[in-house]
Amino acid sequence: MRNTLAIADKELRSYFASPIAYIIIGLFALLFGWFFFVYLSVFVQRSSQMMMGGGAPNINQDMIRGVFLNSAVIILFVMPMITMRTYSEEKRSGTIELLLTSPVTDFQIIMGKFLGALGLYASMLLVTMLYIAVLFMYGNPEWRPIATGYLGLLLMGGCFLSVGLFISSVTKNQIVAGFLTFAVFLMLWVINWMADQSGPIMGAVLKYLSITDHFDDFARGIVDTKHVIYYVTFITFGLFLTAKSVDMERWRG
Amino acid sequence: MIEVQHITKRYGRVTAVDDVSFRVERGEIFGFLGPNGAGKTTTMRILTGYMPATEGRAAVAGFDVFDKPIEAKKRTGYLPETPPLYPDMSVREYLDFVSRIKGVPSKERRERVAGVMQKTRIADMKDRHCGKLSKGYRQRVGIAQALIHNPEVLILDEPTAGLDPKQIIETRQLIRSLAGDHTIVLSTHILPEVSQTCQRVVIINKGRVVAIDTPDNLTARLRGAETMLVQVDAPGADVTTALAAIPGVTRVGVSEQRGAAGAFEVESEHGRDVRREIARSIVTNGWGLLELRPMRMSLEDIFLQLTTDETVEEAPHA
Numbered sequence: 220m221r222n223t224l225a226i227a228d229k230e231l232r233s234y235f236a237s238p239i240a241y242i243i244i245g246l247f248a249l250l251f252g253w254f255f256f257v258y259l260s261v262f263v264q265r266s267s268q269m270m271m272g273g274g275a276p277n278i279n280q281d282m283i284r285g286v287f288l289n290s291a292v293i294i295l296f297v298m299p300m301i302t303m304r305t306y307s308e309e310k311r312s313g314t315i316e317l318l319l320t321s322p323v324t325d326f327q328i329i330m331g332k333f334l335g336a337l338g339l340y341a342s343m344l345l346v347t348m349l350y351i352a353v354l355f356m357y358g359n360p361e362w363r364p365i366a367t368g369y370l371g372l373l374l375m376g377g378c379f380l381s382v383g384l385f386i387s388s389v390t391k392n393q394i395v396a397g398f399l400t401f402a403v404f405l406m407l408w409v410i411n412w413m414a415d416q417s418g419p420i421m422g423a424v425l426k427y428l429s430i431t432d433h434f435d436d437f438a439r440g441i442v443d444t445k446h447v448i449y450y451v452t453f454i455t456f457g458l459f460l461t462a463k464s465v466d467m468e469r470w471r472g
Numbered sequence: 473m474i475e476v477q478h479i480t481k482r483y484g485r486v487t488a489v490d491d492v493s494f495r496v497e498r499g500e501i502f503g504f505l506g507p508n509g510a511g512k513t514t515t516m517r518i519l520t521g522y523m524p525a526t527e528g529r530a531a532v533a534g535f536d537v538f539d540k541p542i543e544a545k546k547r548t549g550y551l552p553e554t555p556p557l558y559p560d561m562s563v564r565e566y567l568d569f570v571s572r573i574k575g576v577p578s579k580e581r582r583e584r585v586a587g588v589m590q591k592t593r594i595a596d597m598k599d600r601h602c603g604k605l606s607k608g609y610r611q612r613v614g615i616a617q618a619l620i621h622n623p624e625v626l627i628l629d630e631p632t633a634g635l636d637p638k639q640i641i642e643t644r645q646l647i648r649s650l651a652g653d654h655t656i657v658l659s660t661h662i663l664p665e666v667s668q669t670c671q672r673v674v675i676i677n678k679g680r681v682v683a684i685d686t687p688d689n690l691t692a693r694l695r696g697a698e699t700m701l702v703q704v705d706a707p708g709a710d711v712t713t714a715l716a717a718i719p720g721v722t723r724v725g726v727s728e729q730r731g732a733a734g735a736f737e738v739e740s741e742h743g744r745d746v747r748r749e750i751a752r753s754i755v756t757n758g759w760g761l762l763e764l765r766p767m768r769m770s771l772e773d774i775f776l777q778l779t780t781d782e783t784v785e786e787a788p789h790a
Contacts, residue, residue, distance in 0.1 A: 225572035229558070236560035317556035317617070320520040321573045322545040469523050471483070 222323040223331045230305070230335025239300065244343050247290075247297055251347045254289045258282045278354065279364045279440065287368040287438040290347070291431055294376055295404050301339055302383025303397035305332050306465075310391045319469070329461050333377075333384060340376045344369060364440030371437020374450035378430055379404055381457025388464040407431075473498045473655040474519065474625060479528035481514050481679075488514040489525070490679040496672075498624075501651045503670030503687075504659035511679040512659040513553060516629050519657070520550040533624045546575060549623035549654075553630055555614025559603025563594060563613055566602055567620060574621035588616040592646065608639040615646065619654075626650065628658040632665060644669050700740065700747065703763035704754055705733040712736065714753050720744045733762060 234240040259282060266276035309315040318328050348369075354360050383400045390396050411429035414422040426432055430453070433446040474496040481489040489511040496502040504512045518525045519532060521541045530537045535544040558566055567585045576584050589595040592612045597605060602613060611631065618626055631647065632640045647656060647669055660666060666673050667687040675682040675690075683690060704711050708726050711734060715724045720740050728735040740746045747764060754761045 222573055222575075225569065229561075229569050232565075233558060233560050312556070312559070313552060313554045314556040314558060316517075316522055316550070316552040317570065318573070319522050320545060320548070320550045320552075321570075322542045322575055323573050324542070 222327040223334065226318075226323070226328055226331025227334035227338065230332055231338045234301075234335070234339045239304075240339055240342075243297055243300055243339070244346055247293060247343045248346045250293045251286070251290050252350060254286050254293075255350045258285045258289075278358060278360045283351075283354070283360065283365060283368065284438045287372065288435070291372065291375060291434050291438075292408075294372065294379065295408055296401070297343070298340075298376065298379040298383055298404065299397045299400035301336050302380055302387050302400060303393050304387065305336060305384055306388040306461075307391055307393045307396045311393075325462055325465050329384065329458055329465065333380060333458060336380045336384070337373075337377060340380065341373065344372060344376075361440075364438075367437050367440050367442050370442065371434050371446075374437075374447065374454075375430060375434050378407075378450055378453040378457065381454045381461070382407075385457050385460040385464060388461050388468070404430075473500075473533060474502075474657065475529075475531045476515070476519070477529045479515065479518060479525045479530055481511075481518060481523075482526045488679055489518070491528070492676065492679070492681050493528075494674050494681065494684055496655055496657060498655055499652045500672060501647065501656045501658065501670045503666040503673040504657060504676060505661070505663070505666050505673050506659075506676040507661055510676045512676060513629055514679075515676070516550070516627050516657070516659060520548055520627055521545050522550075546621070547624045549618030549621065549626045551611075551614045551618045551626075551628045551631060553633070555610045555617070557602035557605075557610060557613060557617075559601065561602055562599050563589070563602060563605070564598040566613065567616060570617045571620045576621050584620055584622070588619045591619065592616040593642075607634050608636065611635060611639070611643065612646075615643075619650070624655060626654045626656045628656065630659055630661075632660065632662065640665075699766070700738040700750065701727070701763065701765050702736045702738055702750060702754075702761075703733065704736065704759050705762060706754075706757070706759035708734045708736075710757070711754075711759070714757055715750060718746060718749045718753055720746045720749070735763075 262276070262278065262282040265281070269276050306315070309318065319325075351360075351365060355362075382403055383396075386400045386403065387396045390399070407428070407430040409429075411426045411432050414425040414429075416422075417425060427449070433449050436443050436446055474494075476492060476494050479489055479492045480487065492511070492515055494502075504515070506512050514523075517523050519530055519537060521537045521544060524538055532544040533547040535547065537544045558569075561569065564585060567588065568581060571581045571584055586595075589598060592615050594609060594612050594616060597609055597613075600609075602610070605613065611634075615628070615631065618628070628647070632643050635643060644665065647658065650656060651671075658669070670687065672684065672686055673690060674684045702715070712724050712726065715721060715736060715738055721738055722741060723737075723739040725737040725739075726734060727737050738746070738750060747766075751761060751764060
């Protein structure tokens with residue numbers, strides 16, 4: 220655990236020592252803010268209409284959920300930037316020799332890198348809470364669906380990170396790692412688009428595989444163990460692949 | 473302290489290290505000598521647990537590097553060919569990080585970092601980012617990193633490569649001062665380095681061990697026969713027969729033949745000076761003696777001879 224934390228700490232520090240962390244956080248906050256603004260404007264307009272018609276607008280379902288769903292897409296674009304350098308950079312600069320000859324296990328290294336990236340991702344999400352705070356200042360949204368939404372984002376991001384980590388461990392080239400990661404993420408996202416056209420079994424499988432499909436319930440305020448299990452399994456599998464790849468690299472030299 | 477038994481490493485079809493065995497005793501400085509691509513780095517990487525060997529076993533401080541990697545790594549400090557520095561970290565941050573993953577207890581960390589910075593004389597750069605250091609400082613930070621957990625064994629891959637002469641001398645002094653407390657294995661393709669710093673040398677070429685001995689013994693072993701270079705302006709065959717007839721001469725070889733003149737390598741029994749006889753023989757035959765000088769074997773020649781001509785080692789057995 221101590222070793223894992225030492226590596227996580229180092230990872231997090233190296234993100235913040237380079238402009239990368241600030242660019243990612245800034246970019247994400249900006250886009251999140253844009254969606255937030257658009258959805259809020261629409262919501263304000265629509266709620267005044269609904270009030271006249273006697274309906275009860277729900278800010279959680281009508282606005283925040285939309286922002287969450289859209290930010291899931293931004294995350295898709297941002298995540299490759301976080302993970303593309305994790306292993307590639309260590310291999311290119313030779314620092315991987317330090318890690319692999321230190322008395323730490325591969326698992327501790329991988330966990331450290333994963334937690335470091337997750338830390339950056341969490342701080343990315345943390346910044347967006349400022350926007351949510353504005354809602355609490357001027358209205359009274361429910362906090363539970365917001366919390367589950369963030370939990371969902373965290374889990375979904377974790378999946379992206381574990382896959383990104385794996386891809387980064389396969390190549391020495393950051394750019395290659397970045398593009399590959401992006402392509403795989405996109406695939407995982409759009410895989411359910413074919414679901415309706417495929418047969419009943421294949422359709423269900425495709426739907427189940429899609430990373431974003433599982434997020435929908437979280438955005439709605441529901442924590443379904445089915446989805447939690449999917450995400451946790453996904454993350455474990457990604458980290459397992461990374462471990463295998465690091466081990467194979469070792470044998471190949 | 474270090475025991476390597478029949479290690480072989482293959483990458484696909486290429487054999488990088490072929491049946492290498494050696495032992496290094498406690499407190500010794502052991503040199504790894506060989507041309508580029510001889511398998512020095514691969515052997516060191518196997519010793520440090522960076523990669524497994526295809527065959528064979530290696531143990532550091534009594535712990536097998538394959539079966540007990542964590543225990544072995546705790547007792548090994550390693551400086552790879554390029555110092556493994558994180559450019560974004562300051563020297564102190566970097567050493568602190570290394571001390572953490574090498575398992576230095578948190579109470580001792582500050583002291584250890586300060587200690588190695590003083591030992592390797594990098595304290596004046598402690599707040600400088602690693603990416604902004606000069607080559608000499610990088611190398612020293614690399615050594616500091618290897619020393620941080622006070623390992624019993626230090627493995628240094630080309631510790632003086634790319635340094636200027638003054639830095640090379642300083643680095644060698646540093647390495648010598650570390651012997652005794654630490655068992656040191658260092659690799660180099662620079663020969664004087666070996667004779668100046670190492671107590672024992674293994675010469676390795678194309679993945680095979682060519683010779684293991686002290687630098688002095690290696691020199692003596694190859695100087696077993698004394699060699700003279702003779703230049704004469706006469707036909708080669710005649711000179712060869714004439715010189716070979718001199719008592720004490722064991723072998724005559726033609727090293728160069730240019731028109732009428734030729735250069736010959738004359739080997740004689742150990743300790744027997746045949747220069748007068750050679751001169752007399754040439755003069756009585758009516759040839760002109762252009763040059764006559766003893767050929768000294770430096771470690772460099774041994775290195776060249778051992779690594780370019782494989783038959784040298786095998787000849788006595790053949």
